[in-house]
Amino acid sequence: MLRLFRTTSFRFTLIFVLLFTWAVGVLGAVVYRASFGAAARQTDIIIDNELIVLADLFGESGPGMLTRVIRQRTAWRDDSIYMLIGAPSGAVLAGNLTALPPEAVDTEGGFFDFEFERPILDAAGREIGIEQRQARGKLMRFRSSSEAEQSFLVVVARDIAAREDLRGSLANILLRILAATVLLGVIIGILFSRSLLGRVETVNKTARAIRAGDLSRRIPKTGAGDELDHLSDNLNSMLDQIEQLMTGMREVSDNIAHDLRSPLTRIRNRLTDAMKSGPKEQEAALQATLEETERMLGTFNALLSIARIRSGESASVRERIDLVAIAEEMAELYEPAAQEAGFELTLVTAPSPTVKGSRELVSQAIANFLDNALKYAVGGKHIELRVGPAKNGSAAISVSDDGPGIHPDDRQRVLERYVRLEESRTTQGSGLGLSLAAAIAHAHGAKLRLDDANKEPADGEQKGLRIVMVFPPADQK
Amino acid sequence: MRILLIEDDAEAAAFAAKGLREAGHVVDHALDGETGHKMASAGDYDAYVVDRMLPKMDGLVLLSRRRDEGDETPALFLSALGEVDDRVSGLQAGGDDYLVKPYAFQELLARVEALGRRRSAPASSDVTTRYQVGDLELDLITRTVRRAAQKIDLQPREFRLLEYLMRHARQVVTRTMLLENVWEYHFDPQTNVIDVHISRLRSKIDKGFDKPLLKTVRGAGYTISDAD
Numbered sequence: 001m002l003r004l005f006r007t008t009s010f011r012f013t014l015i016f017v018l019l020f021t022w023a024v025g026v027l028g029a030v031v032y033r034a035s036f037g038a039a040a041r042q043t044d045i046i047i048d049n050e051l052i053v054l055a056d057l058f059g060e061s062g063p064g065m066l067t068r069v070i071r072q073r074t075a076w077r078d079d080s081i082y083m084l085i086g087a088p089s090g091a092v093l094a095g096n097l098t099a100l101p102p103e104a105v106d107t108e109g110g111f112f113d114f115e116f117e118r119p120i121l122d123a124a125g126r127e128i129g130i131e132q133r134q135a136r137g138k139l140m141r142f143r144s145s146s147e148a149e150q151s152f153l154v155v156v157a158r159d160i161a162a163r164e165d166l167r168g169s170l171a172n173i174l175l176r177i178l179a180a181t182v183l184l185g186v187i188i189g190i191l192f193s194r195s196l197l198g199r200v201e202t203v204n205k206t207a208r209a210i211r212a213g214d215l216s217r218r219i220p221k222t223g224a225g226d227e228l229d230h231l232s233d234n235l236n237s238m239l240d241q242i243e244q245l246m247t248g249m250r251e252v253s254d255n256i257a258h259d260l261r262s263p264l265t266r267i268r269n270r271l272t273d274a275m276k277s278g279p280k281e282q283e284a285a286l287q288a289t290l291e292e293t294e295r296m297l298g299t300f301n302a303l304l305s306i307a308r309i310r311s312g313e314s315a316s317v318r319e320r321i322d323l324v325a326i327a328e329e330m331a332e333l334y335e336p337a338a339q340e341a342g343f344e345l346t347l348v349t350a351p352s353p354t355v356k357g358s359r360e361l362v363s364q365a366i367a368n369f370l371d372n373a374l375k376y377a378v379g380g381k382h383i384e385l386r387v388g389p390a391k392n393g394s395a396a397i398s399v400s401d402d403g404p405g406i407h408p409d410d411r412q413r414v415l416e417r418y419v420r421l422e423e424s425r426t427t428q429g430s431g432l433g434l435s436l437a438a439a440i441a442h443a444h445g446a447k448l449r450l451d452d453a454n455k456e457p458a459d460g461e462q463k464g465l466r467i468v469m470v471f472p473p474a475d476q477k
Numbered sequence: 478m479r480i481l482l483i484e485d486d487a488e489a490a491a492f493a494a495k496g497l498r499e500a501g502h503v504v505d506h507a508l509d510g511e512t513g514h515k516m517a518s519a520g521d522y523d524a525y526v527v528d529r530m531l532p533k534m535d536g537l538v539l540l541s542r543r544r545d546e547g548d549e550t551p552a553l554f555l556s557a558l559g560e561v562d563d564r565v566s567g568l569q570a571g572g573d574d575y576l577v578k579p580y581a582f583q584e585l586l587a588r589v590e591a592l593g594r595r596r597s598a599p600a601s602s603d604v605t606t607r608y609q610v611g612d613l614e615l616d617l618i619t620r621t622v623r624r625a626a627q628k629i630d631l632q633p634r635e636f637r638l639l640e641y642l643m644r645h646a647r648q649v650v651t652r653t654m655l656l657e658n659v660w661e662y663h664f665d666p667q668t669n670v671i672d673v674h675i676s677r678l679r680s681k682i683d684k685g686f687d688k689p690l691l692k693t694v695r696g697a698g699y700t701i702s703d704a705d
Contacts, residue, residue: 297579298665305664332634333660336673364664371667433667 009196013189017182024181028174036167040136043158044111047138050080050156058142063093063152066142070094070154079162081116081135083155097155104139104155111138114157133161199228203235215243248310256303263296302432309361309439320354320474321362323395327387330366334374341374343383343401350388352395355471357444362397365440368433369399369467377403379462393473398466400453405463411450437469446471478502478523478593483513483539484555485531493526496582497589510534517543522550524592526585529556529567537570544571551592555580564663583697587649608643611703613682613690615643624682634659635678642691642701651698675699 058066063086070082074096083095101114113136120129137157144150202220209217218239219232267289274285331347338345366385373383380403390396406414415438441448446469453464480502484490487508494504505520507513510531517525517539525543529536540552553574554567564575574588608615612625615636622629622639631639638659642650652671656662675691683689691701 294581301577301665329660333662333666333670333674334668336677337668337670340673341668360663363662367662367664367666374668 010189010193013185013192017185017189020185021178021182024178028178032167032170032174035170036163039163043136043160043163047111047136047156047158051138051140051154054154054156055140055142058144058152063142063144063150066152066154067094079159081137081155081157081159083153083157085153085155086150093152095155097157100153100155101137104137109138109140111136113160118159133159134164135159135161196228203232210239215239215246244310248307256300259299259303260296263292267292299432302436306432306436306439309436309443318356319358321357321359322354323352323362323387323397323471324349326359326362327366327385327397330363330370331385334367334370338370338374338383342381343374343377344381345370345383345385348384348386348388352387352389353393354474355395355444356474357446357471361440361443365437365469366397366399368437372433372467373399373401373403373465377401377465379403380464390470394471396468396470398468400464400466402453402462402464405452405465406450414450415448434467437467441469444471478589479521480504480524480526480589481507481513481517481520481522482526483507483510483517483531483536484526484528485509486528493582493585496586500586500590502589508532510536510539514539514542517548517550518546524589525550525552526589527552527554527572529554529558529563537566540572541570553585553588553592555585581651583649583694584651584653587651587654587698590648591645591650591654605644608640608646610643610646610701611688611690612686613643613701613703615639622682624686629681631678631681635674635681638674638678639682639701642699645701647700647702647704649694649697649700654698 054066054069057069067084070084071094073080074082074094081096083097083100084093085091085100086093097116101112101116103112103114113134115132115134117130118133119127120131122128135157137155140154140156142152142154199222206217206219218236221229221232223229270285270289274282277285327347327349331345335345370383370385373380377383380401382400382402384398384400386398386400388396414434438448440446449468449470451466451468453466454461455463457463480497482490482494482497482504484493484506485508490506490508494506497504505516505522507516511533513527513531514534525540527536527540531539536554536556540554543550543552551573552571553576554572555576555578556563556567557578567575573592576585576588606617608617614623616622617640620636622631622636638655641655641659653665655671655675656665675693679689679691683691688703690703691699694700
């Protein structure tokens with residue numbers, strides 16, 4: 001519970017409840033004043049008017065007329081209350097009040113509130129009891145101009161008991177509404193905080209599980225599509241990336257162990273043998289060792305490059321690059337080597353949209369495709385480097401050869417680290433060229449695809465291999 | 478050449494120093510950045526070879542300080558960090574060349590000697606516009622190449638290749654140096670692409686002449702020279 005009070009959502013709820021209560025309070029006060037302030041003023045005006053009328057009557061027609069009128073009005077038996085007292089005698093001449101209210105004495109000419117007793121009548125007009133009523137009135141002294149020594153006290157009042165009852169019950173209702181508002185607000189706040197806390201707790205639980213070593217855990221989503229779900233989404237994709245990096249790291253170390261262990265073993269065996277043999281064999285062994293270490297360095301560098309490119313810490317892939325220009329340069333670089341290896345390298349370009357990437361890395365990917373073709377397109381004669389626009393405003397690079405190609409079942413595998421198909425075990429190379437290209441494609445958000453260069457080869461023709469790298473449009477990503 | 482080698486790996490440093498001395502250079506060695514900086518300010522060197530990650534003072538910091546103090550001695554960075562970004566930061570700190578570890582000693586030697594040549598070359602106000610090796614001439618203004626007064630037609634890239642070789646005449650130039658400086662790539666192709674370009678160039682400038690100028694240095698690279 002203590003934790004509940006410290007949550008942000010609870011504090012927000014508290015503030016919300018306070019504001020809401022304040023608003024309801026103000027609203028209630030306004031309603032209260034509007035209904036009863038006006039009614040109270042209305043009563044006072046009626047009393048004043050009545051007094052004026054009575055004063056006029058007294059001035060024009062004298063005390064006899066006044067007494068008669070008051071008696072008449074009293075007989076109506078509504079909310080009106082009158083009292084006419086003769087002075088100095090003090091006799092009650094007319095009216096429905098039995099005694100002058102004590103509150104009236106000090107407030108001559110002003111309003112006063114008082115209580116009086118009223119007989120309760122049944123339907124037939126018989127008196128069956130007495131009730132206490134509330135009233136508001138005004139006392140005035142009428143003097144006749146002719147008989148200066150004689151004056152009259154006039155009390156005009158209104159029974160306000162019904163109104164006061166209403167006022168009481170309205171105040172009561174308003175207070176209840178206020179109390180209900182506070183209570184409801186607090187309950188909603190607690191429930192809201194609880195559910196929020198519960199969801200935050202699932203995030204915490206996932207984080208603890210991950211810290212304990214279960215990196216495959218993900219934060220479950222409620223499907224509400226709200227901010228918390230977005231947060232979970234973001235955290236989950238962050239976790240995906242971390243997991244990918246961790247896997248990458250593990251793969252790198254596995255691969256290093258795998259690919260460097262065998263040459264190291266070979267080197268050790270060779271050196272052990274050489275120690276027991278003559279100088280000529282020793283020199284040969286040293287030469288072989290030197291070559292082997294060179295190859296190992298190459299493998300090592302390729303592995304590191306793959307790891308770095310994969311982990312996204314590699315050189316910015318954000319420059320705008322012209323694939324056509326890059327392809328022209330690569331074709332120019334490789335053309336002599338291709339010719340020497342017995343291939344005809346042709347470059348086919350069409351104006352292509354610029355893409356975002358790294359000239360260095362894209363060049364390296366193309367170099368790896370061309371290396372791959374030169375090395376493995378056994379029996380082939382042609383290599384084609386092609387650059388052109390692709391679907392959706394993107395651009396694609398492809399390298400095709402007319403060698404034996406790669407069996408569909410093996411295509412995915414060659415893009416993975418280290419795979420060199422069995423038939424090619426005898427050829428030199430780290431076997432990492434296409435994996436490196438795959439990592440480069442991944443870093444560019446590009447898709448790498450392998451398929452047949454020639455779907456329906458004629459007699460004596462081979463299927464060939466076509467490697468296609470499709471870049472996303474520059475404005476995307 | 479007097480070379481200051483600042484490298485904290487004693488064994489690697491000893492290997493490099495031995496090789497450089499065998500090639501006829503004088504080598505001083507510092508084991509950490511601070512010592513290196515002191516030695517650099519005190520001595521008069523033709524080139525620095527600086528490891529990027531050094532104890533006490535980072536290689537990048539060291540070189541930027543030397544540059545701030547007006548020291549223009551050419552410097553080569555050695556680093557295990559080989560990505561383009563790392564190279565750029567090395568060059569921004571005032572490095573003239575960048576060699577990624579592990580490297581072949583021949584590569585280091587060739588690059589250090591290329592640096593020394595850069596320093597002894599005339600100041601920039603007096604830019605070289607012609608190179609000559611034996612009877613082979615290359616004119617940068619008319620962009621023509623002649624051998625024994627006979628004009629040789631070269632492709633633009635072949636011209637740049639020959640220009641680079643002649644700028645470093647009588648020095649060994651490695652394949653990687655050519656790839657970096659003539660083609661501006663920093664990766665190693667699996668195929669011997671450079672060798673084929675060289676042999677094409679060779680067939681144009683050496684074929685039909687008695688004395689070959691463009692020579693292969695086994696295990697290292699190429700050199701253009703009229704020496705026998």
